[in-house]
Amino acid sequence: MPKLYLVGAGPGDPGLLTCKAFQLLQRADVVVYDRLVSAEVLAVANPAATFIFAGKLQGEQERIQSEIHAHLLENAADGKVVVRLKGGDPMVFGRGAEEWAFLNSHGIDVELVPGISSALAVPALAGIPVTLRGVATSFAVIAGHRQNLEPQEWDRYRMVDTLVLLMAVENRAAIAANLLRAGxxxxxxxxxxxxxxxxxxxxxxxTLGIVARGQVEVSAPAVFVVGQVVRMRRHLQRVVREAGVDALEAVYAGR
Ligand SMILES: C[S@@+](CC[C@H](N)C(=O)[O-])C[C@H]1O[C@@H](n2cnc3c(N)ncnc32)[C@H](O)[C@@H]1O
Structure with a gap:
């Protein structure tokens, strides 16, 4: 049975690829990659591979998705090592499950190689933990690009300690306003x-209020984090810079 590798590229730094993703990229014959896969990650792939860009522009997602399906089928059926490379983790807002099901239904075996999702790694690298003992014991990862921002939809996020919103730059003010309305x-x-x-x-x-008033300038791609854990950023930055990671325990203890 022909096979295809559905691989997570992580958030951008090639050092954050899994070993398995790295090895597959090095022996790939074909790499079909998304818009958010960084040039640095592509640079570790076999230079002799064929690289197919599968980024989607607003409004043409469906047409391009069917072209991607056709590329994947054609190349996997040829017996090549085909890597379908997606930013972050393929199963987090990446349409990974749809592509997997499509390929299976056409007789192609899929091996999933999970990636480090931007939802967790991007805040963490910026000094913002999504959970923090005594401060945040729950988090939700939410798609913010939906046009139908029904206020009642946001009620369910009122009690979640940390909200991590992806694809939320464009609708940031409306999202913040809805979260305020939700309490x-x-x-x-x-x-x-x-x-x-x-x-x-x-x-x-x-603050949420400033974002709701449309006063925050930001450009995509970005991860939008809401919650008290954001305050941790300045502690982690200062402590790591001045004393190294061993000193973090003191911050937690004295919080
Ligand atoms: C279609 S979603 C795909 C998420 C991806 N599958 C993941 O697990 O990270 C794209 C969104 O992820 C976020 N994103 C991905 N990579 C990012 C990065 N390096 N920095 C900031 N945001 C990023 C942005 O919110 C962007 O709009």
């Missing part, structure tokens, strides 16, 4: 981490 507080800290895990990372810290 979250305007002074709650938030952070946007643009282009995390790359040398061009930029972090913007604000």
């Amino acid at each position: 979250r507080l305007p002074e709650e800290p938030v952070a946007f981490i643009e282009r995390g895990a790359t040398e061009r990372e930029r972090v913007v810290v604000a």
Whole structure:
């Protein structure tokens, strides 16, 4: 049975690829990659491979998705080592399950290689843990690109300690307003981490109220984090810079 590898590329830094992803990229004949896969990650792949860009523009997702399916079928059926490379983890807002099911239904075996999702790694690398003893014991990862931002849909996120919103840059003000309507507080800290895990990372810290008023400038791709854990950022930055990671325990103890 022909086979295809559905591989997570992590958030951008090639050092955050799994060993399995790295090895597969090195022996790939074909790499079909998404918009969010960084140039640095592609650079570790077999230079003799055929690289097929499968990024999607707003409004043409469905047409491009069927072209991607056709590329995957054609190349996997030829018996080549085909790597379908997706940013972060393929199963987190990556349509990985759809591609997997499609390929299976066409007689292609799929091996999944999970990746490090931007949802967890990007905040963490910026000094924001999604959970923190005594502060945050729950988190939710939410797609923020949906146009139908029904206010009642946001009620369920009122009690979740940390919210991690992906694809939320464009609708940030509406999302923040809906979260306020759902009962979250305007002074709650938030952070946007643009282009995390790359040398061009930029972090913007604000409050939910400021975002709801449309006063925060930020560009995609970014991870939008809402919750008290955002306050941890300055501790982690200062402590790591001045004393190294061993000193973190003192921060936790004295919090
Ligand atoms: C279609 S989702 C795919 C998520 C991906 N499968 C994952 O697990 O990270 C794309 C969104 O992920 C976030 N994202 C991915 N990589 C990022 C990065 N390096 N820095 C900031 N945000 C990132 C952004 O919110 C972006 O809009």
